Amino acid sequence: MITKFFKINKFVLVLLVLVIGSSEAQENAAQKKRLTDSLYIQEVEGKKERPKVLHAEPLYIDLIRDLGARKGEKEWNLGLGLTDNITHDEYTALLEYEWAPIDRLGLEVELPFSIYYPTAGNTNAPGSNLNSIKLAAQYTFLVSEKKKLSMAFGYIHEFLLPDFNNYNSSTLITGNGYNPFLVIAKRWGQNFHTLLYTGPQFSNHFSDNTTQTNWQINSNIHYMIPGTRNFIGLEFNKEINNADFYMTIRPQMRVVITDYLLVGIVTGIPINRENQRFSSFLRLIYEPSH
Template sequence: MNTLLKAGSAALLTCLGALNGFAQTNDEIPNNIADSLYIAEVQDYAQPVKILHAEPLYIDLIRDLGARKGEREWNVGMGLTDKNTHDEYIALVEYEWAPVNRLGLEVELPFSFYYPVNGNTNAPGSKLNSLKMAAQYSFFVSEKLKTSMAIGYIQEFELTDFNQYSSSPLFTGNVYNPFFIAAKRWGQNFHTLLYTGPQVFHHFEDNNTHTVWQINTNVHYMIPGTRNFIGIEFNKEAQKHDFDMTVRPQMRVGVTDNILIGIVTGIPINRENERFSTFLRLIYEPAHN
């Protein structure tokens, strides 16, 4: 466990160096001009209007706000969470695309693998958590206000553990998750975003439901003259008699024109269930017309 956390820290430091290096490669172009060129590349090369916003790396968006027809993106994510009785390794594969202007769609396969620690003999069963499908529509995009807003919906079909495929029903429940997003860019480099909505869990076995409210707020700073950013997510969950928050410092580094890497560290405010976590996201954006 310590080795993995050290490896995550080393990767974080490496990317900090990369951020500095990428910024220095643009020394021949004044940063304010480079920023303007990048913003113009995103916002002005096509219609309809689209505002450049920094997208959070852990609770990511279904598609860019103000998405344009033909945009698409592959994501591969890997993470580790140190919990009290076990370690949780997560992995995900997702594909997102925009079939028409302003509408983003996504299909995701999230996996969880569990291993007992600290002398414990039991851990949750490893599984493909769910088949996750989502849609997001940007209903407000203002170039003057540098603001975008969207509504969306995520539908998850929860699945049973790998070792119970032959003895239990494949689908164990549904998760219904409508959400709202509002984002604003302040000047050329500072970005804020709100992502909020209820998650309604419906378990088939006992036919019970319970609701968890997500309230995610984000602040990012885009490094002058680059696509790289540093920032922080505040992931909050509220339900009856309980409130949890995890602070997630993060950074994104552009490796090539269409490949980016995001690194996230999770710091829970209340450590009743888990301790520190790390998460890595590889983003590939194929070229589109």
């Protein structure tokens, strides 16, 4: 009886030690992740330079440069996408270069391409082209470290280009696009990020001298994985054109490959599927040391 009692207590004691050890290991891991998060935020914000708040940047409608950009920052982006439309497939590619010549000012040059192929049973598709030459600027006018809040305004100008098939019979520039915008971003604690990107888009075509107006309202929420620079999130890309409203939800994730190379993966789910079905987008981000 006594021997049995001691055996049971010995088993309970061993089990208790294992449970305590496991709890301590989990707590140590959680503390390590919190420390890593703090160090990463400190790396971005704590330099002896102008104040800057760390924000998660959306992957599909991205920013011209980090909010609160510091002089010398630069980044290359290569994007590849596929959109399943009702009558045709659209393959997209873009090449971006962005940099900060002075504190808080970001500049960008982008070349977006579109290649179209008719789907089965359809014979017509838009003409493939280099859509435009995009030039953009963004200035962060508010950085509040206490509130973890940043605000910026910017402007994108597009020189619209003809289809590849019309290069000989058309002028080189077929129109202009104008897009002023406002960005408001806030971080909640260490890991949750929200961002609003909004503004009108005007496009003027020389052929018929007409101007089209769209309103963009892009809202975002992201969660940065503890202990990493990786994140998961959602973009809600909303567009208002006259009386029509379109919205595409874009689940996304960013994965760090090396200190300077990141990969963003995006899926597009349109709410209104009259013209478009699902889409996908991949963004390669190279941010050299500065």
